[in-house]
Amino acid sequence: MMTKLSPFFIVLLATSSLSGCVTQNYGNDKETPLIENESSNDEMAMTRITLGIGYLKMGNTQQAKLNLEKAKRFSPNLVQVHTAFAHYYDTVDEPVLATKAYEHALSINSEDADTLNNYGVFLCRQEKYAAAEEQMLKAIAVPSYILVAQSYENLALCQLKAKHFDKAEIYLEKSIAHSxxxxxxxxxxxxxxxxxxxxxxxxxxxxxxxxxxxxxxxxxxxxxxxxxxxxxxxxxxxxxxxxxxxxxxxxxxxxxxxxxxxxxxxxxxxxxxxxxxxxxxxxTEHKKRVVILSPKNHKVAETAGLSRDGLKPIMANSVMPTMQQNVELLAKKNKTQFIVKQNVKQVTQQKSPETVQKIADETDSEYSATTDVVINNAQVKQKDNKYSVPLPIHTVEKGDSLFAISEHYNVVMKDLELWNKLRSPYMLSIGDELYLADPKSAAKREE
CATH class of the missing domain: 1.25.40.10 (Tetratricopeptide repeat domain)
Known part of the structure; x- marks a missing residue:
């Protein structure tokens, strides 16, 4: 299933009830007033915006911009005009102009939820994930905003794009809770x-x-x-x-x-x-200070946790588990495997994560390898207080595939390809032996 950030946003052109405010201007003859109805101007601007977006969907960018310019002349301070321009510039790949248009729209009304949501979607497409999250949470915080579930889903899709899976799950849960x-x-x-x-x-x-x-x-x-x-x-x-x-x-x-x-x-x-x-x-060997964002309060709060990049928020009112806790949770979920960070590729039959960590610490001074490995069912031979490390190998059985093997041992499939000199479409035969670690590194350690 293709992962798309759509429906990320379609410019929302909901015609809210427009005030019937009337202003009085003067033409060349200053004694003759000209009556202008702001409501009528806004309505005509909205009509032009609708036409412009319609042309844009058909790929007629010239007519689209022409109608948006007319909408701007009718109502230069209408938020929807500048949001529509932002959508136009985004479509024609002018991110700088799109950013200016969104900023202009928010300078007119900083709490226009539709604009905040759309701006957040645009920023996510530009891979500015932290700024995108902030804008969409601001939209959700607007009391009158009704598309909360959609915005939470947008947030989740953006976090998936950023490879922040825990946060994506949290936002999906919120989306489902609202709808x-x-x-x-x-x-x-x-x-x-x-x-x-x-x-x-x-x-x-x-x-x-x-x-x-x-x-x-x-x-x-x-x-x-x-x-x-x-x-x-x-x-x-x-x-x-x-x-x-x-x-x-x-x-x-x-x-x-x-x-x-x-x-x-x-x-x-x-x-x-x-x-x-x-x-x-x-x-990541040490804890980092992380920022929590909330749609109700955009001031930051700090807690202990792990973060993979500058996009630091984890979740509201909770503490992300440490790496050791993650290891223990994974060990409970799959009793045959433990994932640990150690400085040598080794295998053991121990069932306790604490024991695995102890072995890893003892071997730090013996070897210089620095890769993460999967601890699977095998034997560790002890000789003269040193560990002789056998190279882990999987024997192909009926029904095995390269992806299934990589998933079972939690090894990246591209590494399996490299270590075993495989090429797509990965034709495996029963009885084939596949390296689960780099044989070259193992050979160097034996030397």
């Missing part, structure tokens, strides 16, 4: 839980999604197939696959199902990004 039957948010949550390998929770959101929508799409059916396939429920998975082919025979997902049973869908790509983010987290 429990919002199908798009339920589908995104289903996709996120799949990426995090929580297939039971993904299945729960699948059922909620199916109840909330009458227009299930091909991407949703493909994801449903994968969710049940990952749980080993082949019967239900095949039912979803059959529905996909029957309902959307010409779709890309249906063709991929027929070709390779949806070997790699967009949600699998998201899963790879999620695992990569865990590796990035493990490389």
């Amino acid at each position: 429990p039957n919002r199908a798009s948010s339920l589908l995104q949550m289903m996709r996120l839980q799949y990426a995090k390998s929580d297939f039971t929770l993904a299945q729960a959101y699948l059922y909620r999604y199916e109840k909330s929508t009458q227009r299930i799409n091909a991407d949703a059916l493909a994801l449903a197939f994968k969710i049940f396939a990952k749980q080993g429920n082949k019967r239900v998975a095949k039912n979803y696959g059959a529905m996909l082919v029957k309902m959307f025979p010409s779709s890309f997902s249906a063709k991929q199902y027929i070709l390779n049973e949806l070997y790699h869908i967009d949600a699998d790509k998201l899963a790879e990004e999620y695992r990569a983010s865990l590796v990035s987290d493990k490389s």
Whole structure:
């Protein structure tokens, strides 16, 4: 399923009740007043904006700008005029002018929620994630704003783009809380839980999604197939696959199902990004001060936690768990694997994360490797108070795929390709042995 930030925003041109204020100006003959109705001017400006946006959607940028200029002449201080111009400049790839237009609109009314939301979406597209988050939270904080669920979903999609998965989940939860039957948010949550390998929770959101929508799409059916396939429920998975082919025979997902049973869908790509983010987290050895944003109060609050980049907010009224806590939680979830940061690639049968950490600390002085590894079922031989480290290898079994192996051992698939000299389409045979670590590094350590 393709990940899109849409529906990120369409310029909202809701014609709110316009005041019938009347002003009096004078023409050349100063004794003859000219009556101008501001309400009429605003209405004509809104009509021109509607025409301009319509032309812009059709790709006629010349007529679009012409109508927006006319709207500006009718009502130069109407917020929607400058928001529409910002949308126009964004469409024609003029980000500097788009920024100026948004700033001008907010200088007229700093609490126009639609403009704040749209500006946040624009900033996210420019990869200015912290500023985007701030603007959209300001929109949500406006008491009269009714599209709160949509803005929370926008925030979640932006956080997914920034690879901030925990925050994305929080914002999706808020979107669903404000609109429990919002199908798009339920589908995104289903996709996120799949990426995090929580297939039971993904299945729960699948059922909620199916109840909330009458227009299930091909991407949703493909994801449903994968969710049940990952749980080993082949019967239900095949039912979803059959529905996909029957309902959307010409779709890309249906063709991929027929070709390779949806070997790699967009949600699998998201899963790879999620695992990569865990590796990035493990490389952070100290806590950083992080900023929490709230739609009710834009003043910052600080708490202990981990942050991957300058976009520091984690969540309101909570503390993000430390890396050691994350290791323990993961160990409880999957008893056969422990992910730890250590200075040598080694394997052990120990079941306690504390014991694993102790072994890692003892070997820091013996080896100079600095990679994160997966602790899996194997043996560590002790000789003369030193550890002889066997190279972890996986023997291909029936039903194995490179992606499934990378997911099982929590190893980046590109590393598996490199270490085993594989090329797409990854033809594996039963009995093949795949390195789960870099054989060159292991050879150097043995020397």
